[in-house]
Amino acid sequence: MKPRLLTPGPTPVPEETLLELAKPVTFHRSPEFRAVLAEVVEDLKYVFQTKNTVLVLTASGSGGMEAAVGGCVAPGEKAILLIAGRWGERWRGICKGLGVQIVPVEVPYGEAVRPEQLEKALAQHPDAVAVFATFSETSTGVRGDIEAYGRIVAKTPALLVVDTISGLGVMECRTDAWHIDVNVTGSQKALMLPPGLAMVAVSDKGWKANERANLPRFYADLGRERKSQDKGETAFTPAISLVMGLRESLRMMKEETLEGVWNRHERLAKATRAAGGGLGLDLLSSSPANAVTGFRMPAGIDGAAVIKQMRQRYGITIAGGQDHLKGKIVRVAHIGYVSEFDIITAISGLEMTLSDLGYSVRPGAGVASAQATFAGTRA
Amino acid sequence: MKPRLLTPGPTPVPEETLLELAKPVTFHRSPEFRAVLAEVVEDLKYVFQTKNTVLVLTASGSGGMEAAVGGCVAPGEKAILLIAGRWGERWRGICKGLGVQIVPVEVPYGEAVRPEQLEKALAQHPDAVAVFATFSETSTGVRGDIEAYGRIVAKTPALLVVDTISGLGVMECRTDAWHIDVNVTGSQKALMLPPGLAMVAVSDKGWKANERANLPRFYADLGRERKSQDKGETAFTPAISLVMGLRESLRMMKEETLEGVWNRHERLAKATRAAGGGLGLDLLSSSPANAVTGFRMPAGIDGAAVIKQMRQRYGITIAGGQDHLKGKIVRVAHIGYVSEFDIITAISGLEMTLSDLGYSVRPGAGVASAQATFAGTRA
Numbered sequence: 001m002k003p004r005l006l007t008p009g010p011t012p013v014p015e016e017t018l019l020e021l022a023k024p025v026t027f028h029r030s031p032e033f034r035a036v037l038a039e040v041v042e043d044l045k046y047v048f049q050t051k052n053t054v055l056v057l058t059a060s061g062s063g064g065m066e067a068a069v070g071g072c073v074a075p076g077e078k079a080i081l082l083i084a085g086r087w088g089e090r091w092r093g094i095c096k097g098l099g100v101q102i103v104p105v106e107v108p109y110g111e112a113v114r115p116e117q118l119e120k121a122l123a124q125h126p127d128a129v130a131v132f133a134t135f136s137e138t139s140t141g142v143r144g145d146i147e148a149y150g151r152i153v154a155k156t157p158a159l160l161v162v163d164t165i166s167g168l169g170v171m172e173c174r175t176d177a178w179h180i181d182v183n184v185t186g187s188q189k190a191l192m193l194p195p196g197l198a199m200v201a202v203s204d205k206g207w208k209a210n211e212r213a214n215l216p217r218f219y220a221d222l223g224r225e226r227k228s229q230d231k232g233e234t235a236f237t238p239a240i241s242l243v244m245g246l247r248e249s250l251r252m253m254k255e256e257t258l259e260g261v262w263n264r265h266e267r268l269a270k271a272t273r274a275a276g277g278g279l280g281l282d283l284l285s286s287s288p289a290n291a292v293t294g295f296r297m298p299a300g301i302d303g304a305a306v307i308k309q310m311r312q313r314y315g316i317t318i319a320g321g322q323d324h325l326k327g328k329i330v331r332v333a334h335i336g337y338v339s340e341f342d343i344i345t346a347i348s349g350l351e352m353t354l355s356d357l358g359y360s361v362r363p364g365a366g367v368a369s370a371q372a373t374f375a376g377t378r379a
Numbered sequence: 380m381k382p383r384l385l386t387p388g389p390t391p392v393p394e395e396t397l398l399e400l401a402k403p404v405t406f407h408r409s410p411e412f413r414a415v416l417a418e419v420v421e422d423l424k425y426v427f428q429t430k431n432t433v434l435v436l437t438a439s440g441s442g443g444m445e446a447a448v449g450g451c452v453a454p455g456e457k458a459i460l461l462i463a464g465r466w467g468e469r470w471r472g473i474c475k476g477l478g479v480q481i482v483p484v485e486v487p488y489g490e491a492v493r494p495e496q497l498e499k500a501l502a503q504h505p506d507a508v509a510v511f512a513t514f515s516e517t518s519t520g521v522r523g524d525i526e527a528y529g530r531i532v533a534k535t536p537a538l539l540v541v542d543t544i545s546g547l548g549v550m551e552c553r554t555d556a557w558h559i560d561v562n563v564t565g566s567q568k569a570l571m572l573p574p575g576l577a578m579v580a581v582s583d584k585g586w587k588a589n590e591r592a593n594l595p596r597f598y599a600d601l602g603r604e605r606k607s608q609d610k611g612e613t614a615f616t617p618a619i620s621l622v623m624g625l626r627e628s629l630r631m632m633k634e635e636t637l638e639g640v641w642n643r644h645e646r647l648a649k650a651t652r653a654a655g656g657g658l659g660l661d662l663l664s665s666s667p668a669n670a671v672t673g674f675r676m677p678a679g680i681d682g683a684a685v686i687k688q689m690r691q692r693y694g695i696t697i698a699g700g701q702d703h704l705k706g707k708i709v710r711v712a713h714i715g716y717v718s719e720f721d722i723i724t725a726i727s728g729l730e731m732t733l734s735d736l737g738y739s740v741r742p743g744a745g746v747a748s749a750q751a752t753f754a755g756t757r758a
Contacts, residue, residue: 003403010404010619021620022401024382025389025573027696058575059598060437060615066598075595097597188616194404196437196575196618216454216595218476219438219445236439237567239575239618240389241400317406 001315006346008138008166008292008319008333010188010195013245014252017192020245028240034232036247041229043250047168047191047258048183048201050175055225056246057198058239061165061186062090064198067220068182069094071202072130072159072209078103079130080121080158082113082149086139086322087163091132098215103128109140109325110294112287115148122156129209130159130181136167136289139322141331143171143289150179159209165189169253170265170291170335181206187242189291190261192249192336196239202226265290268334268343271373275347278369279354279361284329292319292333301359303327309353316349340374380694385725387517387545387671387698387712389567389574392624393631396571399624407619413611415626420608422629426547426570426637427562427580429554434604435625436577437618440544440565441469443577446599447561448473450581451509451538451588457482458509459500459537461492461528465518465701466542470511477594482507488519488704489673491666494527501535508588509538509560515546515668518701520710522550522668529558538588544568548632549644549670549714560585566621568670569640571628571715575618581605644669647713647722650752654726657748658733658740663708671698671712680738682706688732695728719753 005012026033037056044054057064069091073079078101081091088106095102105121107113113133122128131153134144146162153160159181164173168183169190175183181203188195202210202222210223218224219236228235253261269290276283276295284294297303304327307320321329332346347366354361384391405412416435423433436443448470452458457480460470467485474481484500486492492512501507510532513523525541532539538560543552547562548569554562560582567574581589581601589602597603598615607614632640648669655662655674663673676682683706686699700708711725726745733740 003405005404005406007406009616010406013404018401018403022397024397025384025392025567026382027384027386027389028574030690030696058437058439059442060617062615063438063442063598094597097600098595186616188404188619194618194620195407195616196621216477218473219442220598221476236441237388237565237574238439239573239621240567241573241620242575242618311409317409 004316004345006316006318006333006342008331008335011192011333011336012338013194014192014249014337016252017245017248020248021241023244025240028237029233033240036243038232040243040247040250043254044199047250047253048175049173049177050201052201052203053226053229054199054201055222055229056234056238056243057200057225058196058236059198059220060195061184061198063220064184064186064200065090065163066094067222068161068184068200069098069100070213070215070217070220071222072161072182072206072213073100074212074214075099076101077129078125078127079132080105080125080128082118082131082133082144084111084113084134084140084142084144085109085137087134087137091163095132110142110284110286112142112144115145115152118149119152122152122158128158130161132161135162135164135173136170136291138166138292141285141288141292141294143287146173146180147178154179159206166291166335167289169261171289172262175201187246190336191246192252193242193245196242197246265334267374267377268338268340269293270377271343271370272332272334272347274373275366275370279351279366291335292331294329294331296329298359301354301357303330305357306330306353309356310349313356314349314352316346318346343370383695383724385695385697385712385721387710387714390571390712390715391717392573393571393628393716395631396624396627399627400620402623404619407616408612412619415622417611419622419626419629422633423578426629426632427554428552428556429580431580431582432605432608433578433580434601434608435613435617435622436579436604437575437615438577438599439574440563440577442599443563443565443579444469444542445473446601447540447563447579448477448479449592449594449596449599450601451540451561451585451592452479453591453593454478455480456508457504457506458511459484459504459507461497461510461512461523463490463492463513463519463521463523464488464516466513466516470542474511489521489663489665491521491523494524494531497528498531501531501537507537509540511540514541514543514552515549515670517545517671520664520667520671520673522666525552525559526557533558538585545670545714546668548640550668551641554580566625569715570625571631572621572624575621576625644713646753646756647717647719648672649756650722650749651711651713651726653752654745654749658730658745670714671710673708673710675708677738680733680736682709684736685709685732688735689728692735693728693731695725697725722749
């Protein structure tokens, strides 16, 4: 069966990029590879919207997140964690693992942390050295208001550290203008690459804090990477093929323009949400991100059965709920190399699956709603 | 110019494996990918010669080494480091970065740490909880006598932790029989893959120590990985394409048989050393590994110029000396997807290059010596 991948990571990789991965490997200390890395870093600066360099690490996104924590906190120091789902919990796990003192600010899954909550936490904990936030909470489809968080944190000595893994290259995100001090993303989302690379941009304020930060570390050491990448090479042997592929994916994004990329994702997300309406499904998120849309399952329909049927009968892979949302939601991702007809495919498959499982749905209702949105929002 | 890669990492990747990298990405929590990972782990156990599981981490080799240190030492504990080159120094850097108390046992570059030295260090430091060693010291081409180290360390409560990154799948290495408690390797050497994966096998003694070890960590946490991989999935999103490629490379190794792989590398290494003799070049290493051969440059010949000329004029990439060996040696690697005629190519290119640079060499002398070795050692 022809497979269709619509999970929030990994995401589909363009054929042009896949072919780059199949090219013979170059020596990473050669002039040829240094030129590739330089081009990649320049294009990443554009995607990150930053004047600072963007470090390329060989690791999963969580490895990049660990580097961010280790790079801006010293042992025993305090950090505020904005937790709205599983990926906010990831910040907690890493901070706990590295011995950081944690001040959690939590909201129910499906909601976003409100800027006032952050303001209050900072007032109560003026000794907090960093605030850890999530841009796109992949587990719920919620968008964190990073711009607002940034305005608040910028007035304090604390750093704003953001996991933009499933949001960068999906929604407007301006690292410098929004005062993001440490911005961590991963390769397998909007950058249209297989997993294996994490990318981190650090502000001047962030680098200043980095001089003081001394959590034990070696491999995931932002300072070491910067010193090396400022000279044009990674500190450790990088995932060379993935960097070659990244160059191709970034070229495609540049050609579409970043605004074009953001607009496309917005159209896809709007159509997906509208399709849910057409199918009578409730959205999980009260402040939806354009990366992934979570639908609550109707009474009597098991989300896990939906995932399984869509995959086995129709070849379409979407994601289910995690932790206490298991079986209760399904998530359709629209990240990266995705266009209108991938959404039509996903919605059509979801319609047929729900019907197979006994949920009464008017055939074509979801697809019709998606089409109407596309017709109304065409660029 | 047709490129020829003969560095000790990255190494040439077989076309069959490259094509796997170009395949569409699978969801890493799918039954399909779980089956791939299970096959890879089984084949890794064969290559490692261990009954224990082999953990697959998304990181450079140094990331795997950091996981090994964090996984078997607690803060303030003491470790003995066997240092015979740059990669022994890497153990020092990581242990220092993570706050481990270090007892270095050092030898001049080009030599291997003698088992008696380790015996003495262990007697002087009975409180050492681990011994860190290097199997193939890539910077000098020296082979550490892991079998002998293992016999000594096994009699003590300490763990033997070995970096086999450029040696596993090159030379005989028996994780269980040699009492290696933590065996770390990387993807971009004999496993014939691009860089981006590290693999770690841990003994029962090692897992016992792991319960006590509590250096701060999260991403590079062997215990967490084991818990997840015992259930058939990696703890973090893995470099999916590289795992797909690894399956193919491991299949090729299995087909050749591990003994066949070891024998091939031995023939290639012997021929390379013999060719050096034919060219009148001295070997750097007194206990040469079969992974890479380091030649001292004759008086008046700059090693850096040799590297540059071979690369620019002949398209052949070999490696130079590092640190205080810069310009003084060149290193020809014979690791992974390399056969007799790749060695003939490297030696022929080296001959022509030395001649270009004014070193008097009888044309064909190196190649003739290599051929003679091949003729005498044909399987």
